[in-house]
Amino acid sequence: MEKFKDLKSSFEAFITSHLPKIAPRELYEPYHYIVNLEAKRVRPVMLLATKRCFAPLGEDDFYAALAIELFHNFSLMHDDIMDKSETRRGQATVHKKYGDNSAILSGDALLILSYKLLENIANKVHFLSIYSLYNKTATEICIGQQLDMNFESEVLVSEPEYLMMIEHKTAVLLATSMKIGAILGDANSTDCDAFYKFGLAIGMAFQIQDDLLDTFGETASVGKRIGGDICNNKKTLLHIYALQNAHKTHKELLLQWSQTNEFNEMKISEITQIFIDSGAKDYVIRKRDLYYQEALKSIEFASISREDKDYLIKFAQKAVDRIK
Amino acid sequence: MEKFKDLKSSFEAFITSHLPKIAPRELYEPYHYIVNLEAKRVRPVMLLATKRCFAPLGEDDFYAALAIELFHNFSLMHDDIMDKSETRRGQATVHKKYGDNSAILSGDALLILSYKLLENIANKVHFLSIYSLYNKTATEICIGQQLDMNFESEVLVSEPEYLMMIEHKTAVLLATSMKIGAILGDANSTDCDAFYKFGLAIGMAFQIQDDLLDTFGETASVGKRIGGDICNNKKTLLHIYALQNAHKTHKELLLQWSQTNEFNEMKISEITQIFIDSGAKDYVIRKRDLYYQEALKSIEFASISREDKDYLIKFAQKAVDRIK
Numbered sequence: 001m002e003k004f005k006d007l008k009s010s011f012e013a014f015i016t017s018h019l020p021k022i023a024p025r026e027l028y029e030p031y032h033y034i035v036n037l038e039a040k041r042v043r044p045v046m047l048l049a050t051k052r053c054f055a056p057l058g059e060d061d062f063y064a065a066l067a068i069e070l071f072h073n074f075s076l077m078h079d080d081i082m083d084k085s086e087t088r089r090g091q092a093t094v095h096k097k098y099g100d101n102s103a104i105l106s107g108d109a110l111l112i113l114s115y116k117l118l119e120n121i122a123n124k125v126h127f128l129s130i131y132s133l134y135n136k137t138a139t140e141i142c143i144g145q146q147l148d149m150n151f152e153s154e155v156l157v158s159e160p161e162y163l164m165m166i167e168h169k170t171a172v173l174l175a176t177s178m179k180i181g182a183i184l185g186d187a188n189s190t191d192c193d194a195f196y197k198f199g200l201a202i203g204m205a206f207q208i209q210d211d212l213l214d215t216f217g218e219t220a221s222v223g224k225r226i227g228g229d230i231c232n233n234k235k236t237l238l239h240i241y242a243l244q245n246a247h248k249t250h251k252e253l254l255l256q257w258s259q260t261n262e263f264n265e266m267k268i269s270e271i272t273q274i275f276i277d278s279g280a281k282d283y284v285i286r287k288r289d290l291y292y293q294e295a296l297k298s299i300e301f302a303s304i305s306r307e308d309k310d311y312l313i314k315f316a317q318k319a320v321d322r323i324k
Numbered sequence: 325m326e327k328f329k330d331l332k333s334s335f336e337a338f339i340t341s342h343l344p345k346i347a348p349r350e351l352y353e354p355y356h357y358i359v360n361l362e363a364k365r366v367r368p369v370m371l372l373a374t375k376r377c378f379a380p381l382g383e384d385d386f387y388a389a390l391a392i393e394l395f396h397n398f399s400l401m402h403d404d405i406m407d408k409s410e411t412r413r414g415q416a417t418v419h420k421k422y423g424d425n426s427a428i429l430s431g432d433a434l435l436i437l438s439y440k441l442l443e444n445i446a447n448k449v450h451f452l453s454i455y456s457l458y459n460k461t462a463t464e465i466c467i468g469q470q471l472d473m474n475f476e477s478e479v480l481v482s483e484p485e486y487l488m489m490i491e492h493k494t495a496v497l498l499a500t501s502m503k504i505g506a507i508l509g510d511a512n513s514t515d516c517d518a519f520y521k522f523g524l525a526i527g528m529a530f531q532i533q534d535d536l537l538d539t540f541g542e543t544a545s546v547g548k549r550i551g552g553d554i555c556n557n558k559k560t561l562l563h564i565y566a567l568q569n570a571h572k573t574h575k576e577l578l579l580q581w582s583q584t585n586e587f588n589e590m591k592i593s594e595i596t597q598i599f600i601d602s603g604a605k606d607y608v609i610r611k612r613d614l615y616y617q618e619a620l621k622s623i624e625f626a627s628i629s630r631e632d633k634d635y636l637i638k639f640a641q642k643a644v645d646r647i648k
Contacts, residue, residue: 027466142429
């Protein structure tokens with residue numbers, strides 16, 4: 001649709017012209033590096049698309065979108081240190097390339113910069129409302145990362161615990177991006193909530209798909225080595241379901257494998273098979289699709305046109321499925 | 325003076341009643357630990373005292389003061405990881421006690437919490453003005469920490485470079501605290517600037533005194549092992565002056581010692597002696613006192629009473645000298 005055209009490329013152009021260089025070089029190079037990696041820009045594009053359902057885009061919208069994208073990149077930088085991840089978007093992670101100290105400090109600078117960009121929202125009524133939502137969400141994302149780290153040392157994680165973790169760690173930021181778009185479009189509070197719920201459900205589907213791709217995807221399209229979650233004994237929904245529903249021998253095998261955490265091809269292939277045989281893969285696909293359905297329902301009564309809804313749904317579906 | 329009485333104890337009470345616990349425990353325990361260590365609370369008390377020169381204190385002032393104190397503690401948590409410091413205020417640093425990951429994430433949560441507390445400033449004109457100053461200062465503090473880290477791998481750091489580093493890393497937060505107090509007191513912009521300059525000069529004197537105490541202080545009152553800067557080859561003003569002005573043999577000795585960086589009593593005693601013999605100690609004391617004089621001048625024309633000025637000066641002097 002014409003009015004949603006080029007949102008991503010306009011946003012990329014805005015990054016290029018508005019991402020400041022906080023001197024010295026050692027401070028800005030790491031965050032320029034990560035922000036400029038090729039990325040889907042799902043959150044800022046969803047923010048802009050939501051706003052565009054209500055009114056034409058202006059500078060305030062792009063500043064808010066950039067703030068969100070920088071916040072997201074800040075959290076990736078710090079999470080990658082904590083998770084000892086070596087690649088991100090097919091490239092070296094910041095701490096791998098520049099060292100832990102740079103990733104800590106440049107990440108801090110990026111978080112502060114994201115707050116600083118919010119200053120540029122000229123409509124101060126919008127700003128105040130966005131600011132409060134922003135702080136709430138930022139806190140929730142820290143909670144999500146903490147829960148995720150806690151799960152590492154827990155053998156049994158329940159499905160509700162897992163869902164709560166991904167909601168905090170991933171889904172709330174997409175939900176917030178869309179609600180910010182609605183706030184900037186002067187949407188009424190019912191619509192603001194509808195967009196939040198839509199983003200939240202899409203975010204859940206997105207993360208569940210992410211877990212599926214980590215085991216069942218292909219390195220080339222996923223941008224990271226397949227089987228990472230299995231090797232690291234991540235308590236994904238696949239793992240949680242399999243541990244509850246696999247045959248006794250398979251359960252024991254799962255628990256045995258969780259004693260090691262180096263990269264191991266045999267571990268990956270055995271556990272992948274257990275995920276299939278136990279019905280975990282099918283269950284997780286169904287779960288993903290349920291969230292997707294929930295998203296469709298959330299947006300159904302929003303006071304925007306049918307065409308706009310369809311665009312948002314289609315865009316969200318592509319994002320979940322990782323179709324370019 | 326009656327009106328400045330109990331600022332610190334009122335602030336401590338405010339911390340106790342207003343420092344939230346962001347669940348899970350692993351997230352809030354580390355920041356509760358550091359915030360509750362015995363501390364002088366120089367920044368929040370200076371903020372409150374400045375406001376008190378203009379008007380009685382209210383909730384807005386305490387929220388702003390708490391935000392500043394939390395920001396300060398966030399930066400300590402992350403700096404201590406980067407600097408590999410093991411003790412802080414006589415106790416284990418957060419990363420030493422809880423691990424690097426906890427110090428990173430709990431620090432992030434603390435920074436976000438400090439932004440969240442600013443939301444509580446009910447006067448939104450004040451809030452907007454404070455918010456913009458806050459972001460600017462937070463960025464400068466990151467720059468200061470980066471410069472400090474850069475100095476580690478540089479042999480020759482000049483005095484202006486050093487002064488710029490401590491201005492960013494330390495002085496701007498005290499300056500900002502006082503300017504926020506003035507903003508909350510509806511001071512005119514000349515007065516706001518006067519308080520900023522006062523805080524900046526006091527902050528410089530404070531940091532220079534900190535460097536002096538690290539070499540010439542006593543463990544019991546300083547709360548950390550004496551000689552840490554010397555062992556870590558910190559480019560303090562003492563080091564910079566001595567390297568430029570000591571006898572040739574002493575300069576060579578300084579450069580030789582900088583090849584090692586473990587704890588070494590002989591290194592400490594030899595370099596301490598060089599700092600005395602080269603006149604570095606005397607020079608640095610004079611430099612500290614010049615900043616102190618500059619502070620006095622800055623506040624002289626502020627439109628507050630003589631008594632109020634004298635209180636602020638006395639409080640600042642005590643803070644610089646570390647007198648309880």
